Amino acid sequence: DTSLTEVNSFSPSVPISPSSMINQYKFEDGPELRDLFITVDDPESHITAIETFITYRVVTKTTRGEFDSSEYEVRRRYQDFLWLKSKLEEAHPTLIIPPLPEKFIMKGMVERFSDEFIETRRKALHKFLNRIADHPTLTFNEDFKIFLTAQAWELSSHKKQGPGLLSRMGQTVRAVASSVRGAVKNRPEMFTEMNNYMETFSQKINLLDKIAHRIYKEERDYCNEMKEYGPIHTLWSASEEAIGDSLKGLAGCIDRCCRATERRMAGLSEHLLPMLHEYVLYSEILMGVLKRRDQIQGELDSKVDALANKKTEKDLFSEEIGKLEDKVERANNALKADWDRWKQNMQWDMRSTFTNVAENNLRYYEE
DSSP states (O other): OOOGGGGGOOOTTSOOOHHHHHHTOOOSSOGGGOOEEEEEEEEEEEEOSSOEEEEEEEEEEEOOTTSSSSEEEEEEEHHHHHHHHHHHHHHOTTSOOOOOOOTTTTBTTBOTTSHHHHHHHHHHHHHHHHHHHHSTTGGGOHHHHHHHHOOHHHHHHHHTSOOOHHHHHHHHHHHHHHHOOSSOTTOOHHHHHHHHHHHHHHHHHHHHHHHHHHHHHHHHHHHHHHHHHHHHHHHHHTTOTTTHHHHHHHHHHHHHHHHHHHHHHHHIIIIIHHHHHHHHHHHHHHHHHHHHHHHHHHHHHHHHHHHHHOSSOHHHHHHHHHHHHHHHHHHHHHHHHHHHHHHHHHHHHHHHHHHHHHHHHHHHHHO
């Protein structure tokens, strides 16, 4: 398993350009292999007597045979994205479903329905759908297809349908989980290692997220002070002929520093902060996935214990245990494959984002 220190394990003895470094890493599916392209754009505000909300245009282009058309355009609101995420979790309890931005993303930093808030959310929703589209299993989920293609009234009708078989299975797992206490007896070692890894990862990524937000706030306050500081020298120069040119030069220097700081802040808000926060959410999702895997394992363990204590109905119990063993194996295999894929993508995201921040810092100090 790759340790957390590998995220920053480039050898200092061999100089490597940031761009060549980034090019060494890429996602599993290159653009030339993709057959599903999704864009989220054109946010619109809707004001009713009951609520105010934003809808986004979702444009899908595809060459897949299971789609009736090669291009679709629908409008979706945040609640529709939440519905899709919940359906994917029900259908695939041990796959890593990409995170959605919270109801109030970056709370305290931007106002709800401000242009900055809407654009931040649009980017997050765009990434959410494309993460699903790039996933080897989730991309073929029927609810995902309906989300991309159904008109508003069709989607509303579909959402009102009762829970399907997979949803009921998910409810069964939750019911069994409530009766399971303590650690799972027969958990394979690799899942214990995953759990330990995620506990450490969660601590580190949450700390990085908090520090990055604090740095951004300090940079913003510093920039606002400079915006007041520079013009004072310009005004002062009008009454000081002897040092007027020096004061104007200083005002111009402060202005250039201010613009450079704004560009660095833009790099933080557009690249570093969203990436860190996405993986804060991913850490919560991974811990939930591991818990659901343990719940399925716990269901099997409880049946095995019941069989050991039963002297009758052994044939019936043996059949149930066989089915549960298959269910646990499918859950384990799904999580193992998704885990490897997630770690590869996580490391690519970390490397590319941290390199981008380093390049921005170099440009800032050069300026």
